[in-house]
Amino acid sequence: MLNKISTPFTEILDIRYPIIMAPMFLVTNELMCIEAARMGIAPCIPALNWRTPELMRQGIRNIKKKANIIGVNLITNSSNIYYKKHLEICVEEGVDFVITSLGSPKEVIEKCKPKNIKVFCDVIDVAYAKKCEELGADALIAVSQEAGGHFGPIPARELIALLKSHTNLPIISAGGIGSGQGIWERIHQDQVIAVSIGSIFIASEEAPISQEYKQACVDYKAEDIVTTTKISGSPLSVINTDYVKKIGTEQNLIEKWLSKSKRLKKYVKMFTMYMGMRKVQKAAFSATYQNVWVAGKSIDFIHSIRKVSDIIAQLIEEYENYNKKNSALKQQN
Template sequence: MQLITELLKTKYPIIQGGMSRLATHELVAAVSAAGGLGTLTSVGLDGPALRREIQAVREQTDQPFAVNLMLKQANIAELVDVIVKEQVPFVTTGAGTPKVYMPKLQAAGVQVLAVIPSVKLARKMEQIGVAAVIAEGLESGGHIGNMTTMALVPQVVDEVQIPVIAAGGIGDGRGIAAALALGAQGVQMGTAFLLTKEAPINSAYKTALMQAVDVDTDVTEVEIGTPLRTLKNPLTQQYHELVQQGASVEELTELMRGRHRVAFLQGDMDQGAIMAGQIAGLLQQEQPVATLLDHDWRQAQNILNLK
C-alpha cells in the first residue's frame, strides 16, 4: 500500500490539522519532530507574525511542516509571500480555492494540499495542480461540510489520480486503518492533538474534551452559512434558542463573533466555542505527541498487517 509519507517525507502518514488559532509552533514542532506533519495555523496572523511562527518551528525541529491558509482571510497574498520567502515545504488550504496562488507557490517548490468536502471540489483541485487532497467529513471539529468521511473518502479516491488524505472522525489507529482501507494514503487528525501535552490550550479546554461523550458535540452557524462543530454548552444552547426566535443572520453572527478565542484563551467553557470533532468522546487522557503518533500508527499497522 502506497503511503503519503513519500510526498511528505515523514515517518508516519499522519498530518496534524491546521486548527484555527490553536495549531501554533509549540504543537507543530512537536508533531513534526515526532514523525508526523505539523501544520501551523495562519488565522489571525499578519506577515511578520507568521514569519515568527515559522522561525519558531525551525528553532525546534528540522523536519518538514506545513502552513494552513484559510483562503477567506483578507491578507492571504501577504501570507503567501511569507511562505514563499521562508521556503515552507507544504501548504494546506481551506475555505476557498488556491488557484490564483498556485503559480507562485509551485514556482517556489511549495506543495499544496487542499482540504475538500466533495468530489466536485476534489476534481477542481486536481485540475489546478495540487499535490494531494484532504477529504474532510462532517465529523471533524470546526467548520464542516455535509458529507461523512466514510462516504466521502472512497468516492474521492475513485475520481482523482492524486493522493487522498482522509480527515474527520479519526482519533486512533482504528480510524487510520479504516481510512487506509477506504483507499486513502494517509490521514489528517485534529481533535486528538488537542489532548497532547504540547497543545497550547488551557487546562479547562482539555478537561472539557476528556469529559466529553459521544453525543456531546453540536453544530451551530448553519443559518450563517458556515456550519461549526463544537462541544455543547450554554453558548450553543443560546444560539439555537435565538434561531427558534427568528433571529437575523446579523444577530447570530454577532453572538458567535470571537467565541473561539473566549474558549481557548480565556478558558470559558460556558460562553466559548469549544471546537471539537465527534471523536472527542473517544479521547480520555492527555499524552505526549510522540506517544500518540507511535501508538496510533502501530495500532493501524496491526489491524492491516502492515510492516
C-alpha cells in the same frame, strides 16, 4: 521508534508516518508542530494562529530550526485580510506544504508549485474537487461529515469513493480518526495516501488553550458534539455546553433573513464570523461561562490530557498491532 509506514505521502514529504496533525484555529502552536515533526508526522498550522504576518514569518523560522517539516494552512477567501501576505511568506520561507481552505487555491498553486511547495486542498464535494484538480493541486483532503471544525455533508468513506471515481488525485482523509485502527482502515481499505487528524490533539499538554477546554474534550463524548450555524454562519461542530444550549445552535429569524439578502449577505457573514470567532477565542483561552468549544466527535478517543508525542506514539503502536493482527488473519485464510 516503530516501523515506518510507507505511502506515496511519506515518500513525497520524506517523513515516517502518513499522518497530518491537522491545522486547528487557535489550538495549533509552534511547540505542537515541533513535537509532531519529531515524532515523524506532518504538522500543519493555520497562518491565522499568529497575530500578525511578521510573527508568522518568525514562527515559521522558529519551527524550521527544530523540525524537518512544516505545513501552513491558508484561508484563501476574503475573510482573511492577510491572505496575500500569508502566501508571500509561505513562499519566501519555503514551507513544505500548504493546505488551502474556503476560497480558490489558484494563486496558491501558481506561486507554490515553482518552489516545490506541495498544495493540498480541503474539499467537501466532487464539484470543488474537480476544480482543484484542474488547477493543479497535489492532493485532495476529503473533509468528511465526521470532521471537527467546519465539516462537510458527506460521510468519510462515501466521500473518498466519490473523489476517487471522479478525480485522479491522491486523497488524504480528514474526520473522525482517533485510533491506529482508524488510520489502518482508511489507508488499507479506502486506499488514501494519508489521514489528517485534529480533535484528539486539542487535549495535548502543549496546546496553548485553557485547561477547561482540554478537560472538556476528556469529559464530553461524541454524543455531546452538536452542529451550530450561530458562530460563523456555516455548520461548525462544537461541544454542547450549557452556554451553547442557552444560545441555541440555529440562527434566529432575523439572522437568517439577513444572511439571505443578496446585498447584505457578504457583510452579515463577515460580521457573524467576527463576533462568533471572538466568542470562540474567549472560550479557548480563559475561564468563562460563555463556553463555545470547537471539537469533533473523535473526542471519544480522548481519555486524558497528554503530550503530543504520547498521543502519536499510541496511534502508531495501535496501527502496528492492528496491522499484525490482520496479516495473521490473512495468512490463516
